[in-house]
Amino acid sequence: MDLAIATDYRGEFRKIEDMEVCLREIAEAGFSHIHWCFDWTGDYIYSKAEMYQIREWMEQFDLLFARYPKEFLGFCLDTGHANLVWGDSFIEVLVERYKDRLFSIHMHDNKGWGDEPGCGDAHRLPGEGNIDWKRLMGVLRTSAYKLPWTLEVSKPIEEDAVVYLKRAKEASAWMDCQ
Template sequence: MELGINTDFANEPWELEEIKNKLREIAEAGFTHIHWCFDWDGDYLYARSEMEQIRSWMDEFGLKEKGLHASKGSRRFVERYAEAPHGRKDYLSELEPNRIAGVELVKNRVELVHVLGGKEIVLHMYLPTKSFEEKPEIKELFYQQACKSLDELQPYCKELGVKICLENLFEASAKDQIEQFDYLFGRYPADFLGLCIDTGHANLVGGNEFIKLLATRYADRFFCQHLHDNRGWGKEDGCGDAHRLPGECSIDWKETMKLVRASAYEQPFVMEVSKPEGEDCAHYLKRAYEAGVWMANL
C-alpha cells in the first residue's frame, strides 16, 4: 500500500548521516512516500546540490515525494502584526525587504519539491487575530502583503508545476479561517492555490465538525493533508497538538476518510505524526505504518 509520513517524525537531526538514516528507516518500515518537513520553521536556504543529494537518497531507498512543508520564515509573533521584533524572511511582512526575502525562501521550497518530484508545498499563513481586533485597518495591510507575495509566487509555481497549499492552523478561530480561505480561493485559481487539511489542528479548533466543514466546503481545493490524531484541549494523554497516530484519540476516522474520498485529494495518504520520547524508531514506524493501513482501509 502507498503511504506517506513526515520526515521529522522523530524531531529534526542536523547531521547528514542521520537525515539519510531517517529516510532509510522510513523505507524499511514499508512507507513509499515522504512529506519533507525538515527546516519547515526557519530561514534555511537549500542549495541545488543539497536538493539533488536528497533526491539521490530517495532514489536509493525507493521513496517518492508527496508534498513538502515549506518555511514561512523565522519565528515571529502569531497573533500580532506590524510589531517589532520581526522574524526574518517573512513573506507576510509589512517591511518590503523582509517580505521579498520571504518570497525567495518560499521559492526555494518550490524548487526543492520540484527536484524531489512532488507537486505541492504546504505553507502556514498565521492570522494576527489580536491586531485585527484592536486595529481593523491592519487586516487590509496584512492581506495586501499576503496577496503581493502570492502574486509574485504564482508564475514561478506555474512554471514548475507546483501548487501552494495553505494549512488550517489552531491559532485562529474557525470563522476567521473560513474568511481567510474564502477570500484567497476566490482570488486565486485551483491550479495555483489549494488547501492542506491538518486533521489535528482542525480537531483543536472545532472537532470533527470543523474537519467536515473544511473537507466539504473546499473539496475541490483539498490537495494536501496532514493526518494525525489528538483529544482536543485538556489534561489527558493526547491533548493539544499531540500528533498522535490515527485511531489513538478522538477523531472520527471513518467519516474523515469518507470525506477525503469524495474530494479532489489524490493518494497516497500522508501522516504528520510524532514519535513518543523513548520509543525505538523502528518500532514506532512499524506502528505508524499499521495505523496508516488501518486508516486507508476505511
Template sequence: MLALTSDYVTDRGDPEPYLRRMAEAGFTHVHWCHHWRSDFLYADSEMMQIGRWLDAYNLRLIDVHGSEGVEKFWYAPQEYARLAGVELVKNRIDLAARLGGDAVVMHVYPPTQHPDFARFNEFLFDQIRRSLDDLESYARTRNIRIALENLIDFPAIEAGVVEATHAADNAELIGRLLATYAPDFLGFCFDSGHAMLGQDRVERFAPFFERLVALHLNDNDGASDQHLPLYMGVVDWERIAQLIAASPYAKPLSFELSIRHTAFQAPEPFLRYSVEGCRRFAERVRTLRSP
C-alpha cells in the first residue's frame, strides 16, 4: 500500500482526473494536499464529492495537509486573524475525519531572519501554543492528531536574506511543542526533502520519529524544495528507511511528489516512474522491519 499527495500536478481545480491516474498507477491511498496555502474552506458538498471520487477509484484518505492560511494564518500576531486561522485548521480536521484520515499536517516555522517577519519571533511559541490549545479538544473528539512538519526558514531564503546552507530549521521549536502536548494529540510529520535543504538535517529530527504520525517522502538536489521522485536526488534513503522501520509508524508510506521539477510532460509517465521508486523504498522498509 502506497500513498501519494493529491497535488502532484496542481493543488487547484478539479482533482478527479489526477485521483483516477494515481489509482491506475498503483497508489492505494491519498495524502490530501489541495489548497494547503490558501484560505479555502471546504463545504460539506465538496467533502462529500471528494469521498465519492475516492470510493470510485478504491482510494483511501490517509491524512490531510492543513492550510497554514494566508490572511487566516493559524498563529498570526493579530488575534482576529489567528482565530480565523484556527477555524481554517478545524475545517481540515473535519475533512480528515469525514474521509477516514487520522492526522492533519501543519507548518510551524523556525525563527526567521526575514526583516518583514522577524518581529514575530519574540512571541512565535506563545501564538502557536494558543492555537494548539484552541484546537486540542476539537481534534481529540474527532480522533485526529496534529502533525508538525520539519521546515527551514523559507521566508528568508525566498527573500534572498540567507542561503539554505545557513538557514535555521524548526527542530528546537518542534521539540518544545512535542514536550508540551501529549502524543495522542500532537505528533511529527517528517519531510525528507526539507531535511536535506542546504545541509543534511536528518539527525536533528531523528529523535522525533518516536512521535511519527505522517510522512512527506520526496527527494531534491539539496538546494531547492523540488519534491522529486525517490532516488533522483541527495536523500540518504537507507537512513530514512532505518528511521521509519524503527518508529511506531504503521500507516502506508506516503510520498509528496511533484511533476513540476522533472522532465516529464504528462502525469502518466511521471506516475509510472515514481511508483517504482516508492515500491523499492517500501520493500526496503518491510525488510528492515522483518525479524
C-alpha cells in the first residue's frame, strides 16, 4: 500500500528551513509519500455551519460531474469531514456515489460532533473515532482511485513525533486490512 502523511501532522507551524527533520521522521517511519502542507498561519478547524454547507454543494457536484468527464473533474474525499456532515451514511452518499471521481483522499477519523475528545474536526488516526473503516475500505477498493492514501492527522501535543508516526503507520496497516 502506498501511504502518504501530511507534513503538518505535528500540529505546529514549521519554517521551510526546519522541514528536514520532519521529512526525515516521515521517511524513517516508512511512509512512501508526503502531502506537503506549508505555511498554515490560521485556525483551519471548520465550524458545523461550514461543514453542513457541503450538503448544499451536492447538487452542484451532480451538475458538474454530468458536464465534465472524470479525467477532467474529480473530488477530494475527506473522511473525517464527511463523517461530520453525514455520519456513516457518507459512505453511500459520497463514496459509493462518486467512487469513479476520486482524485484525492484525506483520511482521518473523529467521533462526530460533541464535546468529548475526538469529536469535531479532530483529525484522529483511523480507528480512533467512529468511522466504519471496514465498510469504507471495501468501497474504496472497488473505486478508480489508485494513488497513495493520505493520512491527514494531528499528533496530540504531549506525544513524541517519532512514536506518533509509528502509531500512524500501524493504524494505516490496520485500516488496509479492513
